[in-house]
Amino acid sequence: MGLWLTLLSWNMGLLVIVLVSDGAIGCLEAEKVALLELKYVLNSLNGTILPSWNDDQSDCCEWERVICGNTTKTKQVTQLLLNNLRDSELINPYWSLNASYLIPFLQLQVLDLSWNYITELSTLSKLEVLDLGNNLLTGSLPESIGNLSTLKALSLSMNNLAEPLPSEGGICKLKKLQDLDLDHNKLPGQLPFCLKNLTSLRNDIRVIDLSYNGILDRFPNWLLKNNTRLEFFGLGNNYLTGPLELNCTSRYIDMNTLDVSHNPIKRDIPPCIGFVYPNLRVLNMSKSALEGIIPASMGDMGLLMILDLSANNLFGQIPKELVIGGKSLEFLKLSNNNFSGPILSTKANLGLLRVLRLDNNHFTGKISDVFMNSSLLRVLDLSNNHLNGELPGWIGSYQQLTSLVLSQNSLQGVLPLELCKLNRLTYLDLSKNNFTGTLPSCFDLLNLRYLHLQGNQFSGPMPIALANSSLLLTFDLMNNRFSGEIPSWIGTFSNLRVLLLKGNYLKGSIPIAICQLRHISILDLSHNNLSGNIPSCLNVVSSGLLDPLDNILFGEYFIMVPIKFPKYLSDNLIHVDEGIDIRGLVSDEEQDVEFMSKRRSESYKGNILYYMSGIDISCNMLTGPIPPQIGYLNSIHTLNLSNNNLSGSIPESFSNLRDVESLDISYNKLSGHIPSQLIELYSLALFSVAHNNLSGMTPESKYQFATFGPSSYEGNPLLCGPPLQGCTFGTATEPVIHSDVEEESNFKDNFLWSFAASFVIAFLSVIVICYFNPDLGSRTFPCMFFV
Numbered sequence: 001m002g003l004w005l006t007l008l009s010w011n012m013g014l015l016v017i018v019l020v021s022d023g024a025i026g027c028l029e030a031e032k033v034a035l036l037e038l039k040y041v042l043n044s045l046n047g048t049i050l051p052s053w054n055d056d057q058s059d060c061c062e063w064e065r066v067i068c069g070n071t072t073k074t075k076q077v078t079q080l081l082l083n084n085l086r087d088s089e090l091i092n093p094y095w096s097l098n099a100s101y102l103i104p105f106l107q108l109q110v111l112d113l114s115w116n117y118i119t120e121l122s123t124l125s126k127l128e129v130l131d132l133g134n135n136l137l138t139g140s141l142p143e144s145i146g147n148l149s150t151l152k153a154l155s156l157s158m159n160n161l162a163e164p165l166p167s168e169g170g171i172c173k174l175k176k177l178q179d180l181d182l183d184h185n186k187l188p189g190q191l192p193f194c195l196k197n198l199t200s201l202r203n204d205i206r207v208i209d210l211s212y213n214g215i216l217d218r219f220p221n222w223l224l225k226n227n228t229r230l231e232f233f234g235l236g237n238n239y240l241t242g243p244l245e246l247n248c249t250s251r252y253i254d255m256n257t258l259d260v261s262h263n264p265i266k267r268d269i270p271p272c273i274g275f276v277y278p279n280l281r282v283l284n285m286s287k288s289a290l291e292g293i294i295p296a297s298m299g300d301m302g303l304l305m306i307l308d309l310s311a312n313n314l315f316g317q318i319p320k321e322l323v324i325g326g327k328s329l330e331f332l333k334l335s336n337n338n339f340s341g342p343i344l345s346t347k348a349n350l351g352l353l354r355v356l357r358l359d360n361n362h363f364t365g366k367i368s369d370v371f372m373n374s375s376l377l378r379v380l381d382l383s384n385n386h387l388n389g390e391l392p393g394w395i396g397s398y399q400q401l402t403s404l405v406l407s408q409n410s411l412q413g414v415l416p417l418e419l420c421k422l423n424r425l426t427y428l429d430l431s432k433n434n435f436t437g438t439l440p441s442c443f444d445l446l447n448l449r450y451l452h453l454q455g456n457q458f459s460g461p462m463p464i465a466l467a468n469s470s471l472l473l474t475f476d477l478m479n480n481r482f483s484g485e486i487p488s489w490i491g492t493f494s495n496l497r498v499l500l501l502k503g504n505y506l507k508g509s510i511p512i513a514i515c516q517l518r519h520i521s522i523l524d525l526s527h528n529n530l531s532g533n534i535p536s537c538l539n540v541v542s543s544g545l546l547d548p549l550d551n552i553l554f555g556e557y558f559i560m561v562p563i564k565f566p567k568y569l570s571d572n573l574i575h576v577d578e579g580i581d582i583r584g585l586v587s588d589e590e591q592d593v594e595f596m597s598k599r600r601s602e603s604y605k606g607n608i609l610y611y612m613s614g615i616d617i618s619c620n621m622l623t624g625p626i627p628p629q630i631g632y633l634n635s636i637h638t639l640n641l642s643n644n645n646l647s648g649s650i651p652e653s654f655s656n657l658r659d660v661e662s663l664d665i666s667y668n669k670l671s672g673h674i675p676s677q678l679i680e681l682y683s684l685a686l687f688s689v690a691h692n693n694l695s696g697m698t699p700e701s702k703y704q705f706a707t708f709g710p711s712s713y714e715g716n717p718l719l720c721g722p723p724l725q726g727c728t729f730g731t732a733t734e735p736v737i738h739s740d741v742e743e744e745s746n747f748k749d750n751f752l753w754s755f756a757a758s759f760v761i762a763f764l765s766v767i768v769i770c771y772f773n774p775d776l777g778s779r780t781f782p783c784m785f786f787v
């Protein structure tokens, strides 16, 4: 009794204490009295809080911020949520709580005293579990924590502790400690060797979690040694260097979770790992610069459920021992390594597999040889490898599949009809292969949100069955051989944000139905054979800021895994949000975003378009005037109408395009004057009206317009004024064409930078090629494009 835990350095922090006790007394009288006493101290000196707590006939379980449980015959207080009660208005808000006030609450499990100006807290001698997780505690761990000699579990995870652990005393004195959670802080420096005292003396430490800190130096192999009862060891997301050393003659049968991910370990995985930790269920060594091969002994880990070795420099084949022995595997991620050979060297025994991500490696062989008997598979990502052959019909047997990503391989042939059976698919990416033929007429995937088929040789019309995919967010058929008209059912994709039909053989007019796409952000119909007028209703295209898509989860599922303390509040569930991985896909450092500019494809690393908006209908055969309504797309960034047969004048309403950075209406038959108001487009970085029949004066060479060279205006014989030379007002002559190479590269930099600034926020997982009017310099093949 009478122990004091001084929390002076933690004042105002959030406190959650979990007390473990047993016994059974009714709330009613004893707890009611105790609550009223608590109210009294909480109100010192002049507070007026908790008015509903009254000494009347009311049931105290009904009082605000009191939660009772019914574990015994009578209801008893189990939770007191007393956060944010004391405020700075009080005469003296600073406050210390004598924990004897808490003794009457025998069933109390959760005590939340966050944000209450607490400076001191006396603790109970019986305290076994102290959970101060997920708070705002800063500074260092107080020395006096070592006084809590009965403590078995200590959690300070998710705070801002930022001083190195002391080299002696403190937590090293907690001789009964079994669970130590200091993850998600800012603990710097080295781990004190005194931690060894926590462990080797008694051998009953179960959990050590120091992940997400700033711990430096060599990997603390000493902390692993001799801790025979250790179950959970988390050191991920620190700055530890290798090697990871294991004593290959000892076995640690209790160890179930080892996470050393995201450290610059840079060495091999110890070959005996499967022997030393035979019962591991979770192994995460991703992002650790590991070299070498996957040890065959991993096949001996008969209980392994989650294996994440992604983003290392591992090579060789997936060992057949793992493919055979991995019968418990539910999640296997080997993405972004240098693996080669066939994907599965032998008949797989992976019946529980739900997520298989082998993307960005050098796997070879026919995709038809990949068959795994895993009917639970939800996510299959084999993209960016060297797989070939046709997509086999057995793909239809993966009925649970939500994400199928096979892009950037050398797959060919027509799509099997069985693909239509995958009606849970939300994400289908077959882009950049060599698929041919028409899309199956049965292709009505009701849950599809992302469809990427770009860069293949698909032909024929778009099957009407697609119209049933009404949840589509991105629809990318770019650079194929689709023909026929743009179907009017496209208007039923009411959530669509990205529509990419560029580079096909589509003909007919742009359907009015396209104006029903109220959330469209990127519309690229360029490089087709479209004719007719531009629909004047296009101004309803919302453009501009989009809502985040975070309510849309993909491949999300739960795996039962052993989970570390605290057990009281959460189930033994780990939430694996993989799969489509819309965020993963774009935020992985390896992912590029391609921007097409000046006929050069610019790879742009980082995140992609969130509130980007652009319309590109260039390189078609569109006729008629530019509808003035287009000028009211006032948050649009890119507008490309070039290389059509548009006539009439440039609408004055274009001066409303405040955010436009690229405006290209070159190579048309536009006539009349250039509206002088255009100089108010301060964001403009690319501007071209070249090769039309415009006349009159060029806009005043002011603001952004001072940066445009003659190439922006050339090819308009009747146009006059700077930067064109050799003409005087009223007597236009052929302008002199300047070399503007330098200007171009400046533009490119500016342009990409402005994109970088504007479009940092990730969401749409497409690799969108935002195609701007190619080339203002050389004039050959204006509508040629490059994949």
Ligand SMILES: *[C@@H]1O[C@H](CO)[C@@H](O)[C@H](O)[C@H]1NC(C)=O
Residues within 6 Å of the ligand: 070, 071, 072
């Ligand atoms: C507690 O309440 C829940 C829901 O009201 C009920 O299902 C459960 O049986 C109760 N437990 C006891 C021990 O009375």
Ligand SMILES: *[C@@H]1O[C@H](CO)[C@@H](O)[C@H](O)[C@H]1NC(C)=O
Residues within 6 Å of the ligand: 046, 047, 048, 089, 090, 091
């Ligand atoms: C407490 O007293 C202070 C100083 O007199 C006053 O400013 C504040 O409003 C009072 N607060 C309450 C809740 O009465």
Ligand SMILES: *[C@@H]1O[C@H](CO)[C@@H](O)[C@H](O)[C@H]1NC(C)=O
Residues within 6 Å of the ligand: 098, 099, 100, 101, 122
């Ligand atoms: C806490 O309260 C108990 C009972 O009211 C009292 O005996 C004890 O001295 C108090 N402790 C401190 C440090 O004030």
Ligand SMILES: *[C@@H]1O[C@H](CO)[C@@H](O)[C@H](O)[C@H]1NC(C)=O
Residues within 6 Å of the ligand: 002, 003, 004, 143, 144, 146, 147
């Ligand atoms: C708590 O620990 C501090 C520092 O380790 C020590 O000075 C103090 O005497 C201890 N308090 C009690 C009540 O044991």
Ligand SMILES: *[C@@H]1O[C@H](CO)[C@@H](O)[C@H](O)[C@H]1NC(C)=O
Residues within 6 Å of the ligand: 167, 168, 169, 172, 193, 194, 195, 197
């Ligand atoms: C470990 O504990 C022993 C005895 O309790 C003590 O002598 C020793 O200094 C401690 N080691 C470290 C590194 O703190």
Ligand SMILES: *[C@@H]1O[C@H](CO)[C@@H](O)[C@H](O)[C@H]1NC(C)=O
Residues within 6 Å of the ligand: 200, 222, 225, 226
């Ligand atoms: C492990 O335990 C053995 C004896 O059980 C002891 O000799 C050895 O020093 C210990 N190793 C470490 C690193 O504590």
Ligand SMILES: *[C@@H]1O[C@H](CO)[C@@H](O)[C@H](O)[C@H]1NC(C)=O
Residues within 6 Å of the ligand: 247, 248, 249, 250
């Ligand atoms: C390895 O473990 C064995 C058995 O537990 C033990 O005898 C040996 O001393 C350990 N070796 C090292 C280097 O710790």
Ligand SMILES: *[C@@H]1O[C@H](CO)[C@@H](O)[C@H](O)[C@H]1NC(C)=O
Residues within 6 Å of the ligand: 236, 237, 261, 262, 284, 285, 286, 287, 306, 308, 331
């Ligand atoms: C493995 O660790 C990395 C980096 O810490 C993390 O991003 C990833 O989600 C982890 N994998 C799993 C399956 O939890």
Ligand SMILES: *[C@@H]1O[C@H](CO)[C@@H](O)[C@H](O)[C@H]1NC(C)=O
Residues within 6 Å of the ligand: 313, 315, 338, 340
């Ligand atoms: C990947 O493997 C190939 C040969 O298989 C080798 O040439 C290349 O350097 C490796 N790349 C890395 C990053 O290890």
Ligand SMILES: *[C@@H]1O[C@H](CO)[C@@H](O)[C@H](O)[C@H]1NC(C)=O
Residues within 6 Å of the ligand: 351, 373
């Ligand atoms: C797939 O596994 C099931 C049981 O999990 C088994 O009945 C079936 O024969 C297996 N099929 C193949 C082709 O191995």
Ligand SMILES: *[C@@H]1O[C@H](CO)[C@@H](O)[C@H](O)[C@H]1NC(C)=O
Residues within 6 Å of the ligand: 410, 412, 433, 434
């Ligand atoms: C695609 O297929 C065509 C015809 O079968 C072939 O000429 C071409 O090389 C293939 N392209 C790729 C990238 O495999």
Ligand SMILES: *[C@@H]1O[C@H](CO)[C@@H](O)[C@H](O)[C@H]1NC(C)=O
Residues within 6 Å of the ligand: 444, 464, 465, 466, 467, 468
């Ligand atoms: C779309 O779905 C409805 C109901 O699920 C179905 O009746 C209809 O045939 C489907 N249309 C196409 C074109 O597949």
